[in-house]
Amino acid sequence: MIDFDLYLERQRERINRALELCLPAEQIPASLFNAMRYSIMAGGKRLRPLLTLAAAEALGVDGVRVMDIACAVELIHTYSLIHDDLPAMDDSDLRRGKPTCHRVYGEAVAILAGDALLTLAFALLARYGLEKGCARAACLISAELAAAAGAAGMVGGQVLDLEAEGQLPDLAGLDRMHRLKTGALIRAAVRSGALAGGAAPRELEALSEYGSRLGLAFQIIDDLLDREGTAAELGKKTGVDQGRGKATYPALIGQTAARRRAEALHAEAVSFLDGLEIPAGSLRELARRLVYRNN
Amino acid sequence: MIDFDLYLERQRERINRALELCLPAEQIPASLFNAMRYSIMAGGKRLRPLLTLAAAEALGVDGVRVMDIACAVELIHTYSLIHDDLPAMDDSDLRRGKPTCHRVYGEAVAILAGDALLTLAFALLARYGLEKGCARAACLISAELAAAAGAAGMVGGQVLDLEAEGQLPDLAGLDRMHRLKTGALIRAAVRSGALAGGAAPRELEALSEYGSRLGLAFQIIDDLLDREGTAAELGKKTGVDQGRGKATYPALIGQTAARRRAEALHAEAVSFLDGLEIPAGSLRELARRLVYRNN
Numbered sequence: 001m002i003d004f005d006l007y008l009e010r011q012r013e014r015i016n017r018a019l020e021l022c023l024p025a026e027q028i029p030a031s032l033f034n035a036m037r038y039s040i041m042a043g044g045k046r047l048r049p050l051l052t053l054a055a056a057e058a059l060g061v062d063g064v065r066v067m068d069i070a071c072a073v074e075l076i077h078t079y080s081l082i083h084d085d086l087p088a089m090d091d092s093d094l095r096r097g098k099p100t101c102h103r104v105y106g107e108a109v110a111i112l113a114g115d116a117l118l119t120l121a122f123a124l125l126a127r128y129g130l131e132k133g134c135a136r137a138a139c140l141i142s143a144e145l146a147a148a149a150g151a152a153g154m155v156g157g158q159v160l161d162l163e164a165e166g167q168l169p170d171l172a173g174l175d176r177m178h179r180l181k182t183g184a185l186i187r188a189a190v191r192s193g194a195l196a197g198g199a200a201p202r203e204l205e206a207l208s209e210y211g212s213r214l215g216l217a218f219q220i221i222d223d224l225l226d227r228e229g230t231a232a233e234l235g236k237k238t239g240v241d242q243g244r245g246k247a248t249y250p251a252l253i254g255q256t257a258a259r260r261r262a263e264a265l266h267a268e269a270v271s272f273l274d275g276l277e278i279p280a281g282s283l284r285e286l287a288r289r290l291v292y293r294n295n
Numbered sequence: 296m297i298d299f300d301l302y303l304e305r306q307r308e309r310i311n312r313a314l315e316l317c318l319p320a321e322q323i324p325a326s327l328f329n330a331m332r333y334s335i336m337a338g339g340k341r342l343r344p345l346l347t348l349a350a351a352e353a354l355g356v357d358g359v360r361v362m363d364i365a366c367a368v369e370l371i372h373t374y375s376l377i378h379d380d381l382p383a384m385d386d387s388d389l390r391r392g393k394p395t396c397h398r399v400y401g402e403a404v405a406i407l408a409g410d411a412l413l414t415l416a417f418a419l420l421a422r423y424g425l426e427k428g429c430a431r432a433a434c435l436i437s438a439e440l441a442a443a444a445g446a447a448g449m450v451g452g453q454v455l456d457l458e459a460e461g462q463l464p465d466l467a468g469l470d471r472m473h474r475l476k477t478g479a480l481i482r483a484a485v486r487s488g489a490l491a492g493g494a495a496p497r498e499l500e501a502l503s504e505y506g507s508r509l510g511l512a513f514q515i516i517d518d519l520l521d522r523e524g525t526a527a528e529l530g531k532k533t534g535v536d537q538g539r540g541k542a543t544y545p546a547l548i549g550q551t552a553a554r555r556r557a558e559a560l561h562a563e564a565v566s567f568l569d570g571l572e573i574p575a576g577s578l579r580e581l582a583r584r585l586v587y588r589n590n
Contacts, residue, residue, distance in 0.1 A: 024447075027456040032446055083410060088402035107383035109459050111406065115378060116446035118410065120409065122417040123441035126434045135430035139421045146418035151327055151411035152319075159324040162403050 008050070011063065015049045018067045019074060022124060035105040035113035039078050042096040047290065048073045048186060052193035054282040055207055059197025060239055066196040067126040072121040073189045076149050079117040082110055084158060143193045148188030150282050155200040157181025159180040169247050175216065183215030206272040210283065213269035217291050223248040224255060225295065299533050306358065310344045314360045314369060317419060318455030328395055330400040330408035333371050337391040342585065343367045343481060348490035349577040350502055356493025361424040361491040368484045371444050374412040375407055379453060436487045452476025470511065478510030499540050501567045505578065508564035514588050515557040518543040519550060520590065524561040561586040
């Protein structure tokens with residue numbers, strides 16, 4: 001898939017350029033803007049914005065047109081990483097291979113940089129609505145991302161995760177936590193692109209199912225990599241989940257069953273694309289690489 | 296002004312009821328929703344949503360119609376209080392007469408409750424746009440509030456404030472910090488109501504000037520109350536600014552000059568209402584009470 005490698009490289013370049021542009025180059029207070037830029041440009045995989053662009057493109061809308069939405073999704077993801085890494089939460093020193101935001105800029109600025117990134121995400125969605133003349137779609141997408149990122153989504157999942165430490169939930173409990181903590185935003189990334197692409201109800205439904213299965217598969221693979229991978233590959237400390245007594249899929253059902261489950265979810269995810277009459281090659285290939293990755 | 300007392304009481308009741316309704320009654324994880332509700336219902340003055348409603352009403356739009364916007368403004372304000380009170384920031388134990396959110400629910404849940412309230416604010420704005428069929432106005436208001444609350448507004452001001460501790464800035468520096476930290480959201484609260492009310496450019500301009508002067512006057516009075524007031528009156532610890540070596544208006548220019556400046560700003564603020572052909576009585580009286588208050 002050399003073509004797809006090229007596609008990914010080009011898309012990531014476009015996303016990175018757009019992210020850089022949405023943060024003004026010089027601003028007072030410098031520490032805040034430096035912290036925001038530091039975390040945003042720390043070199044993530046850009047999975048979520050890639051999904052947003054791919055969903056919109058599958059529906060015939062050029063990625064350039066929905067770039068503000070893709071950036072908003074990545075800003076929300078990055079803010080959540082900064083806050084999750086804080087001493088009061090996961091207390092992580094390393095993220096994406098670099099010291100975490102609060103290790104470099106201090107706790108106060110890290111909290112505020114996260115707040116500012118979250119706020120900027122909704123500024124971008126509003127700008128999309130105003131500049132592209134599609135305010136109603138912008139409101140739909142804003143509602144979608146706010147629901148996925150908020151108390152009944154990602155933030156709620158993080159609380160469940162924190163409160164579960166030291167306890168061993170069952171598989172249903174672990175699924176519920178991760179559907180909120182990781183799955184909701186991945187699903188919303190896909191749905192946002194679909195909404196921007198003017199998806200028909202049937203298409204939106206299928207893409208939602210694709211996104212939610214992908215989100216859970218992604219988390220299972222994350223758990224497996226935390227157990228098997230090395231810090232050099234992952235850019236963050238490994239073995240953290242075990243050390244902390246966190247429930248993980250491999251801990252709960254074993255490594256082999258966990259991998260099999262991720263592969264089954266992947267197969268289900270792409271099966272939802274089969275019924276659609278849209279060119280879903282990118283969505284299909286993104287799903288494959290996400291499940292068969294090593295970082 | 297017995298009539299205005301009644302008006303205020305009724306408006307506050309409507310705001311409080313709407314705020315309660317926007318937080319679902321029972322949800323998992325309970326700690327998160329309890330923390331959100333605790334901080335939101337801790338009995339603030341509701342100044343900002345009152346300004347939003349009054350601005351919309353002055354332009355002939357019923358407050359009920361823009362209640363989602365007023366609530367969004369108060370959610371943003373409350374999230375900022377939760378985060379400002381954190382140990383890594385101002386490290387406050389008392390807020391609105393009660394233990395601060397992190398003293399009751401712990402730091403992690405307090406950070407996340409703040410995040411969730413900020414996110415919910417933008418969900419309400421999106422809902423306003425979709426349900427009231429005014430998506431474009433919702434995008435304008437969302438952009439307005441995101442700009443006022445973000446890195447170039449409230450969050451930036453908080454960083455400036457943290458970084459200024461122990462130093463004595465000049466008056467221009469203090470003004471700049473407070474225009475961002477407090478002023479931007481107060482101005483945006485007025486402008487959001489005005490935008491929802493379909494303000495003409497001239498009206499929006501005048502209301503913006505009113506709002507920005509009111510915001511600065513509000514902060515000067517806050518500084519004076521911190522120095523003169525009692526904890527019982529204010530519901531938070533007093534004398535904090537002095538103890539911490541924070542620059543304040545009374546410290547910089549003296550109490551008499553500070554009070555005179557607040558009164559001059561108040562006079563300027565209401566003068567901008569004079570040129571408008573709208574019934575601005577509520578905006579006028581809100582400004583008066585804000586400057587001549589004792590808590």
